[in-house]
Amino acid sequence: MNTTTCESGRRTLTDTLIEAASVAVSHAPSVLNTQPWRWRVHTDRLELFADRSRQLTATDPDGRLLTLSCGAALHHARVALAARGWACRVHRTTDVSRPDLLAVMTGFDRIAVTPRARHEEYVLGVRHTDRRPVSDERLAPAVVRAIAGAAGDRARLHVLTGEQVFDLSAASSRAAAVQVRDSLACAELRYWTSRTMGEGTGLPDAVLPERPPQTTVPGRGFGHAGTLPIGRGHDRAATYALLYGDDDDPGGWLAAGEALSSIWLTATSLNVSVLPISDVVAVAGTRERLRRMLTAFDHPYLALRLGIAEPEPGAARRTPRLPAAQLIDTTPADRAQYT
Numbered sequence: 001m002n003t004t005t006c007e008s009g010r011r012t013l014t015d016t017l018i019e020a021a022s023v024a025v026s027h028a029p030s031v032l033n034t035q036p037w038r039w040r041v042h043t044d045r046l047e048l049f050a051d052r053s054r055q056l057t058a059t060d061p062d063g064r065l066l067t068l069s070c071g072a073a074l075h076h077a078r079v080a081l082a083a084r085g086w087a088c089r090v091h092r093t094t095d096v097s098r099p100d101l102l103a104v105m106t107g108f109d110r111i112a113v114t115p116r117a118r119h120e121e122y123v124l125g126v127r128h129t130d131r132r133p134v135s136d137e138r139l140a141p142a143v144v145r146a147i148a149g150a151a152g153d154r155a156r157l158h159v160l161t162g163e164q165v166f167d168l169s170a171a172s173s174r175a176a177a178v179q180v181r182d183s184l185a186c187a188e189l190r191y192w193t194s195r196t197m198g199e200g201t202g203l204p205d206a207v208l209p210e211r212p213p214q215t216t217v218p219g220r221g222f223g224h225a226g227t228l229p230i231g232r233g234h235d236r237a238a239t240y241a242l243l244y245g246d247d248d249d250p251g252g253w254l255a256a257g258e259a260l261s262s263i264w265l266t267a268t269s270l271n272v273s274v275l276p277i278s279d280v281v282a283v284a285g286t287r288e289r290l291r292r293m294l295t296a297f298d299h300p301y302l303a304l305r306l307g308i309a310e311p312e313p314g315a316a317r318r319t320p321r322l323p324a325a326q327l328i329d330t331t332p333a334d335r336a337q338y339t
Helices: 013-027 064-083 115-126 141-149 162-180 183-192 250-269 284-291 331-336
Strands: 037-041 046-050 086-092 101-110 155-159 239-245 273-277 299-307
Touching (some): 013 046, 013 064, 013 115, 013 331, 037 064, 037 331, 064 086, 064 101, 115 250, 141 250, 162 183, 162 284, 239 250, 250 299, 284 299
Antiparallel strands (some): 037 046, 086 101, 239 299
């Protein structure tokens, strides 16, 4: 193990850990673009924390979507490390004395940089959320299998049947009806969709549809129209799936976020658009309805829409990001240089 210098002899492992964390905060997806994570860089480890100040306390009181978002950031950081020639061990923590500490990356070893690793990091910068209806081109079964296979072992992807898609549609409508009657949830949604681009978080009008699309499974209602042109699509050719696993706890939610990141990168490589549908799992009653589509001991983490994105014009815009320096604490590593 080498914790001092990287390939050039000039860049330290600490520098590489800062780069990996920076890639994660710059590109990882999160619910309503809340970016609810913090990173702490040491000379020999990288720690991931949940930032409760950006939790959706009304919509996501248990922190399942927050933790899932952090899992996506964790996977992004691992991809960035692999692209720089480093492997590591990940300790997913359950320390009750430090409940916000979600994972520690340690035990770093040099590995060969493969073309796949470089391509995956490139895809990190290409991946984005596209809320427009997808085209009328159906996904090939082999493409769906490849995307499902990227989920891994701790979280899995269940592709919905036609009848289950109608059940998902009904559950999504029900979840929207529940949330629109919750004044705190509505206020929270307004807050995270009324921020300006310069503030670095939330969803600006440029990424929100100009009008509600007429789709089989209704998308999230944002309470106001955006400026994103959506065309005349209806998602008739979309594939819907549930991301699920064995554990309905923070460990399971974190693993689901890692799986989501892996699925999304694979889908993007195959020119497939991915749209997470989170409100249907945020409401307890509709989450239980989704659970009935699975086996008795499975828990749904997220619903997903997969499809071929409509071509230009009206391409999806990117969300703003907080400055990396605001989310990455390098104080422990800086202090270690002088001890």
